Structures are given as structure tokens and as C-alpha cells.
Amino acid sequence: MRDIPIRDLRAAAHPSPAHPGARGAAEPVRGRLDRAVSDAGGLERLPGRLVRREGQPPGADPAVTEAWEGLGYTHSLFWNMFERDSIDDQGLTLEATVHYGRNYDNAFWDGERMVFGDGDGQVFNRFTSSLTVIGHELTHGVTQFTANLAYEGQSGAINESLSDVFGSLVEQHSRGQSAAEAGWLIGEGLFTDQVQGVALRSLKAPGTAYNDDVLGKDPQPAHLSGYIETEDDNGGVHLNSGIPNRAFYLVATALGGNAWDTAGRIWFDTLTSGTLPRTVDFAGFARATSRAAVTRYGAGSREHDAVIAGWSAVGLGGGLGAGSVARSGIPPVRPSVSGRAVVDPGSHPE
Amino acid sequence: MKVVVSRSGGFAGIRTTWEVQVDEQPDRSSWAELLDALPWDEVSETAPQPDRYVYRIRCAPHEVVLGEQQVCGPWQKLIDRVRGVNDEL
């Protein structure tokens, strides 16, 4: 619900004439990149001082440069692969603030901009150092302007997963990596050498990104049977996202090639369909991806089968039409007790 | 009397907890004043913002959950103080 007031605020703050990239000209130029990076100077105040705009040369601050380039790579994935013009599909300026707070171990999306801390140097390096983090934060913007998924419980974990999925795709696309070549890590290099861990999360193998004496072990489940019920973290949105993350990884690697071409397209279609309920649960999201695959590639297509198999492998295949799983290469997994294996004949493709 | 501050969420989703035994603090009367003055019953629900921290603050019989964006004034003072005591350990 808060999406609407934010949009209104933004419209008031950036009236069309001051926004030539989107709609100032008689013939609007779609897909024109428009970025703005600000520096909070160690304070927890937003937006901070504007330090770089489009057309200006790079400066000496690596955090500004990383944010700047990351915004560019993220815009490139969404525009060149999915024909989406910035987070609102109307050329909205991509805004970031770096150097937020002192030793601030976090990055977030405040509804208008991405905000990055420098890390404390003991556990975390600066948060702009991984492109996946920048792609993740901007995807929160895309989600806000589209399905606007409620940021708690299962819909919150899907919101998180979508940010991880497209954050990973931004990195894969920028590196020209296929699904088989990609590392499928979120926040690689964010931990200092003092931490035993390669990244914050792994889409390929949730729960294995780190295992450290101080931080403990990566708590993400990779299957619905490990779903974590908690009141922390808005209902474990950064924990349970491991389940849909792994489903996406399985679909992308089963299909092969570049993950953004097919699996990414199905997930993007799902996110932007306009029919995803704001409080959708895992099972509903799985069904929505299956429908999106049918719409684009056809019922019983290789893509449709891969989607069913991916969700089945994480315990969410119930109701997706398991009859076509056998053709896709990933063995069907017997639904677990908590697998919500509800048969929904209406969604069966045949 | 014990104060527990638990921070969850954030991009990393790593939970951190800090505790203070108020009775063992040299300045326990000033702790008691701070705790008494907190607006425990005036915390309103707010829409969560993606990747922001979530703070759970407990001091029996009170317990509140605050989004990072709601942490200011006396709550900020309390969290800084609890973390400060833990940093000294």
C-alpha cells in the first residue's frame, strides 16, 4: 500500500520537464540510463551530497564508482534483456547513496534509493563491492513498482528471492556467464578474510555460503521441509528465500544457456504479470511461474517441465502437474509432510 | 533486571543479540531512568523496508519490535548504550 504514496511523492519531487530521460522530449526516449550517486559522508542521513550525475567523469572514490557502474549493469539487464526501462519502466532516475553511517554493515532499499554502508572492516567490506548486492537492491525497486509483494513471511521471502535471482542475473549478464559457468553466489567478497565464508548466500546450495566460528553457519533452507518459522527478520525473509532461490537455480541449470534468456524471462514475466497477489505464498508463486512458462513456451514445453521439476525438487511441486516432470531430467521428489502437496487439477497442463 | 537487544534481518539476515544486566552496572540508576522513560506502549506498526534491520528490545515485562527506520531518540540511546557495554566486554 505504501507504494502509491511514494510514487506520488516522487512524481511531485521530479515533475516531467525536469526528467528528460523519461518523457521530457516530444518523442520519449525509452531505455536511456539516468543515474545519480550521493555520498552520506558517514552520517545516517539521506540522500546525502550528490557527487555524480550522468555525463560527469568518474572520481577517485571506489564506492561511488562501484555504485555507478552497478546501476549501469543493472539497468542494462532489465532494459536489454527484459525491455524494462528502469525500475518503474518509465526511465526513473536510478539513485544510490554510499558511505551511509559509520561501520555500517548493511545495504537497503528505502522505497526511493539504494543505500550502502562501508562495512566495519572486521566482518564486512563495503557493500558496493559485489554487483549482486546492487542488482538485489534495485530489484526491490522493480518489485515495489510491480507486484509490490508484502515484505513478511512467504511473500517477503519471495520478494527477497526475486532480488537475489535478478541480482545474480545482473552479475552473470555483465560477465557473460552461462548458467553452468555462474557461481550463483550473493555478496561474494563481502566478507573480510577473517570470516570463513565465500558469500552471504548461495542460490545453488542454500545453507553453504559460510560457516564461521563467530557468525555461525549459513542458516538458509534449501527445501520446504526446512522452512524456518520465526518472528525475526520479518518472518525470516532472508532465510526462507533459500527455497525459491534453489528452485530458480534448478530451472536455470536444467534449461542451460544463459539464465536470463529463459528461466529469467519466466521469473520476470511472473513478477510483472500484474496478477501476482501481494501476499502470495510459495505454492501460489510456484503456480504463477508455471503459468508464465505455459504462456510463453506452451504447456508441456521443455521450459514448462523444467519449472515443474525445479519446484518439485524443493518440495513445492504439488499442484503443478507432476505428470510432465519425467521428461525434464530432474527426478521428482516425493512431497514431504510439510510439502503442501495439494492436487490442483485446474492447473494440470494436459 | 536484564535488557536484551536482538537485531535481525538486514541484507545479510544475520541475527546479533546484546544483553546487559542492569543491576550489575555501576550507573544502574541512570539505566533505570532511561528504561522507565522509554515509550514502550507508543510503538506503532510500520511497513517494513527491504533489507533494513529489525530490532527486538526486551526488558520484562516490556517487549517491542522496531524497524531500523523507527530507531531514534531514546530507543537509539538505549541500543547504543547496550551495544557500548557489550563492546567493553
Ligand SMILES: [Zn+2]
Ligand atoms: Zn533484500
